[in-house]
Amino acid sequence: MEAPVSADKLRFLIYRFKERLWVKPLTFCLLSIAAVFFAKIIDGTPLAEHLPIIEQSSVETLLSIMASSMLVIATFSTGTMVNAYTSASNSSTPRSVSLIIADDVSQNALSTFVGAFIFSVVAITSLKNAFYGDAGVFMLFVLTCTVFAIVILTFIRWVDSIARLGRVGSTIQKVEDAAMKAIDHRLNNPRLGGFVQPNLTALKEQGAEPVYCEQTGYVQLVDMTKAQNWCEHHNACLHILVLPGDFVSPNNPVALIERTATNPTSNKASFESTEAAACEANDIIKVGHERSFEGDPRFGLIVLGEIAARALSPSVNDPGTAISIIGSYVRLFLCWAKKDEIRDKPTDEIVQFTRVSAPELNTKDMFNDAFSPIARDGANIIEVAIRMQKALQVIAKCENKDIQKYAQEQASIAYKKSMNTFQFEEDKGRLDETKWSD
Structure with missing residues (x-):
């Protein structure tokens, strides 16, 4: 017996489609072809007699410019996106590439450029074969100007986005956003x-x-x-x-x-x-074969930990990135701390499936996923060690008892690792001033 498509399964499928680069370009191509044939419809309406006459050669000139330029821009955008994926893989972690691929701005830009190219090619072919009357030529001119405007606006927005695409800061933000969505969904x-x-x-x-x-x-x-x-x-x-x-x-x-x-x-x-x-x-x-950000809150925490571990490696030596990720963890765990509020809701609002049970997401595992890599690789860096203590103290101030307990455990572990690593008494003293106190 086949069950109907559930909201979770539909969300899962949509997320899978967002990771496929061919979906949006194909959709835009089909819409472009439909727009070309839509211009013909105006010829058979009473409105056709009242529309101004446009020289066919002027429309052909605009379409020729678009056809010759859009393919080049589409090729350039594809190369830029591939470079961004490579940069994200090398500078952060390969597990973040799926989020970069699913970036809506880049996919929309590539789709717009390819769609504009298909529109211009099909429109030129239709004009050369006298497919349109005078009203159809005018409507095609209007559509061509509209496509030009869309291309220009998309290009401007894409240039602003591509400057950040694949950079470590942008990647961290995308991973944090994905983890936050997964946590919100699990809370609900x-x-x-x-x-x-x-x-x-x-x-x-x-x-x-x-x-x-x-x-x-x-x-x-x-x-x-x-x-x-x-x-x-x-x-x-x-x-x-x-x-x-x-x-x-x-x-x-x-x-x-x-x-x-x-x-x-x-x-x-x-x-x-x-x-x-x-x-x-x-x-x-x-x-x-691989974990997915959608529906898996722990995966986002793990990927952020991988980015922090790479930043703390001797070859990169970028403690600022690790400190930034600790800030992301504070936001994510403070959001997760709201689960007690969810538990106070009526049972019929929480339990949607009365014949199916499932385990709870383990909060201790979430803390281990998040803070263990930074406590291990940043133990010898005083700035990271101090930030860890302060961040965990902020998290522990929430009213959730489990989170208080595990935040205290992680703070104690991180403190011991750093104290065993530091060689200078001054560093030990600074960390001592910020360590966990009941």
Whole structure:
């Protein structure tokens, strides 16, 4: 049984399409061709008699200029974008390239240039073959001027964007924005919208059937709507054991199937076989070769940590970037601290899927993902060490007990690593002044 396309799955697919460079250019090309043929429609309307007459040669001249220049600009923009991707990979981390590719400004610019080129070529061909009447030529002239204006405005906006594309600061901002979106989505959908998991050990003892993954890779999507429909169809409950970003293999179960009491008057489908049911349930969890920023808050934290670790390497020696990323972590964890407010909402607003449970996102793992690389690679840099202590103290001032606990743990770990690394007593004294105090 196929479940309807859920909001999460639709969001997942849209994100995947944004990473495909051919989607927007193809769309703009189709719109350009449609615009050329749209100009012909005006010839058969009463409005055609009232439109001014435009010399066909003047329109051909404009279209020829556009055709000759747009292909060059499109080629130039493609080369610039590729250089930006290479720069982002070398200066920050290869895991950030997908965000650079999905940059809307660059994709819109490339699509506009390619679309304008296709528009001009098709329009010139139509004019040469006397496809238009006088009104159609005028409408084509108006469309050509409109396309020129769009190209100029797009180019100006793109020049401003391309100056930053692929730079470390811009990449950090994109990764932070992606992590913030994932955190916001998880805050609004704790446990992916499922209910709190019961005692899994007891469920196994009671005969709950494990579901094993057929692939090896990272979980990219858990389709909770499909899981809910599957459970209703089979009169069962499904307990998801993994979250987006977890690494899975055929050796480890990804879910448990809990059979519910059978109602003789119910028309719910029963299990034909455990294997068939497990196969259907397995299709609910989408696995890929790489982690995705969408729906995986920890991945954004990890990528920021990778950028900081590279900046702190002896070959780069850029502690300012690490300090900037610590500031990003403060904003992200203060946002995550709002989860207590979400828990205070009515249960029916939090639990969207009454037959599916899922685990909570582990706050301790999030702190380890974020601060461990900086505590390790920045332990010998006093500026980074002090900033770590101050940042974690800011985070710990929130009312969330878990975040207070783990912020204190990370501050203690970072303090010990730095104190064991510093050779000068002055540095130890400065760090001592800012260390964690109850």
